[in-house]
Amino acid sequence: MKKFLPLISLGALALALLVPSARAGLTSDMKEGKPAFRAMSQLAFGPEGVLFIADTRAAAIIAIATGDTQPASGSAPIKAEAIDQKIAALLGTKPDQIIIEDLAVNPISRRAYLAVSRGKGPDATPVLVRVNAAGQPEIVALDRVRFARADLPNPAADTAPEPGKKQQNRRLEAITDIAYIDGKVLVAGLSNEEFASTLRAIPFPFKAVDRGTAVEIYHGAHGAFETRAPVRTFVPYKVGQEQQILAAYTCTPLVQFALDDLKPGAKIRGKTIAEFGNRNRPLDIVVYQKDGKDFLLMANSARGVIKVAADQITGAAPIMTKVGDTEGLKFEKLDWAGVNRLALLDARHALVLRSGGAGQASMLETLALP
């Protein structure tokens, strides 16, 4: 037997070389069935039409093979007036009984996906919705799909189970944002009990989920290390040869972390490179290219949509002293009112979810990247 082994190994090696590794990677390990969801909160697309859905109530990330892998022909703008009413009609309810949780665009097909809750209580039904070319929503059937699931570790369950303990576990890890980069799903989270913020890098295809990395920042507006405030939204961005994460926090520092530093159980300190002002929550952040230059676009609760030239990031001085209102990277405020969610539609357009104000309908709209 022994002498044949090298030959067999060589055969296997030859076979492995013939099969493109990327194709073998992402969806081949998925199982087919109906994934269980308690909620759908954040969305992020990976390659090959894989959609990552954060289930914040189950503290899990579910990867779905959407099969939506037909490249878009041309660049058709998406426009959907009164999208909340249309979704409510599709789901047989009222607009005030749905929550549009997140928006993502499939980079291959350029189609818009929305995570929606039908209802607002504990029995709310999560629904994945896609918007068609006519601006009408349709339900993405998940009754029989290829999927994979990663459960975030819940520290309450980590402690030795006390036999006969009656107390139910009320702890939940709220997920504030997710993104996919280079074979990793990045997950920012915050517990509803102990005050601690984590950023995890989960290898995809999913294996074990680590304990997460505690992240610490210097918040110039507050003049102190805010060890435990949650990352609200983030975007992966390559600075030189190094993959970085640009993370935005409430009131509104922008902080840079190296992806390689996200090690299980580690505690890392980010570099604060901008303060975008007080009384504000960052909502979404994207990176795009125009005329050969990279830009960041960030939607905010109070400070509108801002544009930042990314070439300022290389060599940006860390903010290490107390600042007044804004500091660091220079930015420009755009005339884009009421933007709640922001995604890239294609190389030249953003897709935004805009609210028309209290009691007014929301709309999906395509805007030219500035």
Next chain:
Amino acid sequence: MIAWARPAVCAALAGIAAALPAAEAPALHWLRSAAPPVVEAVGVPAETLRRLGPAPVDDAVWPSILAVYAEQAGETATPPMAGTWSMASGRLRFEPRFPPVRGVRYRAELRLPGAAPVLAFFTLPADTMTPTTAVERVFPSAAMLPENQLKFYVQFSAPMSRGGTYGQVQIRDAAGRVIELPFLELDEELWDPSMTRLTLLIDPGRIKRGVKPLEDIGPVFEEGNSYSLVVGADCRDAEGRPLRAAFEKTFRIAAADRTPPDPLRWTISAPAAGTRTTLAVEFGEPLEQALALRLIRVVGLKGGRRALAGEATLTHEERGWRFSPEQPWTRGRHALEIETTIEDLAGNNVGKPFDVDLFEKVDRRDEVRRVTVEFEVK
């Protein structure tokens, strides 16, 4: 969303339909006993049924003949409800994917070529909307809180609705003025799995540090003043009903607490062997309620470390911890095991203050995951 019947079955059904008397006038019925209610169309011409049958028709054909609309207030063209279509005994049937909700009128439409549309409506009886849910209590229970108070838990008597909660909770000062943006607001809102407990985090950027005043917006709490946490009656429960009444918890603010909790200084009243007497632990200060209940356990040390089964409760404004064992105490060494992530009201952990200020230079100790405090049962 169209459920295609197998062609052979459809062909058979179409055959039956063709054999039905054509005299029956087209009509629509809501079958209210079904859950969720379904719509059936009778009197559909055999030709239409045949067209819908085995041929691979476009998705749009079925809803163009039979559809249900959840009527909306606006003028915008809205899509029909999602659901499944089927055919049985010459009847067209539509089963909505979702159950009906109160306050929406459902309009079923049957549109046949050359005939006026047939409509049938369905509405659930209006809800009485009598409020039944209330705030049961708020943690911390204490009436005196540190200036760097970090967190509140609001416990409701029934599951609540998500979305818009921050618009219903306020911090007011003694004069009744509303403090601007006191909470760290998260779109997700921090609810427990049953959605009966809401976690409110004070924005850490609004917690006063040392003697330096916060610029711009200022701290939420200042020593010596009184405040109220107010939960408005318009906070909606899971059924969409308001609360029975608004809730208010008034408290005074003491000096900031920057001292990490130290289990080695807790007092433990060891029970007697052979009894099921309650073990009493005094913290000397209030601790954060959920973590104090979750992160402390009792272990027996004799013959190997093992966790004891029993029930833990907190007493006198979360200053004390009580443990009633399921089995009588056995003689010998025992210990409390405390996760170092336990917090006091200001979010200080064991061995680590909440926030390390640049100018205070507090040394961080290495992370200790668990502290053990031994006691003897005699």
